[in-house]
Amino acid sequence: MPGLSFTLPHWLYWVGLIVFPIIAMVLSRRPQPAQKRYSLPLAYMIAVTGGIIGLHRFYLKSLVGLVYLPLFLFILYSNGQEQSARSALSEVTNQIRVAERTLDREVGRVEEARASLAELQVAVDEAEEGSFAKRSAERRLERAQDTVETGQTRIDEARATVEEVGPLRDTAADTRAFWDMAAAYALYAILALLLIDFVLLPGMVSRANAALPAHEEITEAERRIREAEAEEGPKHDRDYAENWIDRLSLFCGEFVAYWAVIAVFVYYYEVIARYVFGSPTNWAHEAMYLMFGMQYLIAGAYAMLTETHVRVDIFYAPLPKKRKAWVDLLTSIFFFIFAGTLMVTSYIFAMDALAVPTGNAAISEWARGNIGLGELFGSLDASQWTDPNIRWGEISFNEWEVPLWPMKWVMVIGGLLLVLQGISKLSKDIREIARGN
Incomplete structure (x- = not known):
């Protein structure tokens, strides 16, 4: 039986995480045909x-x-x-x-x-x-x-x-x-x-x-569900956006949501490679759990905006909007302690990941304090990006050796998005209290 010896290149991993969601978002916004048809x-x-x-x-x-x-x-x-x-x-x-x-x-x-x-x-x-x-x-x-x-x-x-x-x-x-x-x-x-x-x-x-029928045939149950949805007017994600922070959170949440589709393809490949070709990979599992860790952090602001975080709200749910705003305003102090701590500690982790002793790139020298910011920008030439002997920072310990410092900088981004979304929520609560409804 022929084997598979493919190892996912690091650059392709990052390109896939960036390019695939963009393509998926463009395709999802295409106008849908009135009748579903098979696509070549x-x-x-x-x-x-x-x-x-x-x-x-x-x-x-x-x-x-x-x-x-x-x-x-x-x-x-x-x-x-x-x-x-x-x-x-x-x-x-x-x-x-x-x-x-x-x-x-x-x-x-x-x-x-x-x-x-x-x-x-x-x-x-x-x-x-x-x-x-x-x-x-x-x-x-x-x-x-x-x-x-x-x-x-x-x-x-x-x-x-x-x-x-x-x-x-x-x-x-x-x-x-x-x-x-x-x-x-x-x-x-x-x-x-x-x-x-x-x-x-x-x-x-x-x-x-x-062979498709001229008109789409639906069952009575499907027809009733569609009628109920039409009466209720389903709430789309864009209905939550009231400012640029909300729109940024929605974009980031949708962007990382498509990473779950990548996981389907990668784990499908892993199963086929392992059980059909007898060639288990040394990268699929690590690539996906790192990806899901980043997804969890970036999607935190989206979950906060759409109120999809798990919480016990037996006392909170029956309150009118103004009292909810007061509760959110008073409890926001705990949120900002958490989000701020997440952002600061993530920044420390990210800088430490760049400053590991094994890093020999200019940016690692800067992170260790050996060179200044001006000298850093003067040292960033093509070799810093293409030379395989240059290591920017912390890498994983398995055979795949994927750089870990980008994931830790994503933690910083996730903490920043969460803080921004908290500011947006705080401003909404203040406006709700000011209206006095």
Whole structure:
């Protein structure tokens, strides 16, 4: 079975976190057609990402996609059998390796000890009875005899192990090779079907669109839900925005929300790489938990604006707007203590991440106080960005070695957004109290 050795480059990770949400936000703002239709670009995207299990066929409501599932399940089964055979092969190989090492060690010792038996026996016979020399010669003879006896036992056991386990090693190797080849052939069959479907997709999308009814058919339950939503007038995020701070919080919240879509693709890739190709990544999990940590921090201001933070408001909820404003105003002191502490400590963490001793970039020298701000800007040339030997700051400890200092600066941004949103909320509360409603 072919393996996957792809490692996500650091630059692509950051480009994806920035570019993907922008593209998604642009696409989400496109005018929606009156009637939903199948999309050829979407069909190709599904074929690329999920074609291995026939998702592009299911998207177009084609039952031919069921052909992919047995092949995919066979790959999973074959990989499971191959892993079992690999474990068995590793076990018997270790047994043979231990037995061969025993033979290499004991054969020479036994031969040497056996060759010295006659000489030691002569030394015992020639020594005077009851003397120290005779007792010493007898002990040497006994040790040599023990070495021959125990060594020969170990040699016999090692040779028996090699004779017994050798065929098992060959069987395990053959079994592993068989299931590995079976999984590879099943994968090649799926790739061949995908190649054919890539050619047929335009016609499949056209036929699927032609089969759509002239008018969208909805159930009675769906119709009632739509009527209820139309009467209530659903509140959009933009309805919360009253100033530029609110609009900034809404933008940041929507921006990082699309990172969850990235996680779907990355974890899908990890599952396929691990269980289909037997090539688990060393970057997927770390990349995603760092991403979700940044998402949590940046989205804090959005959650505060839209009042989606979890809270117990059994006494707060029934209050009129003016009293709510008074409560928010009085309790805002605790909020600003928290948000301010978050921003200040995050800034300290971020500066420390840049100033780590291993950082050899100009900005790390500046963070450590070795150079001034003017000298820093004078040192920022192209090599600071392109030289692989230059390390800006703290990096992770695993093999991926992604820089951690950008994540800590995102903590600063999250704290700043939270403080700004608190100021916006404070101004709204003051206006609400001033109106006296």
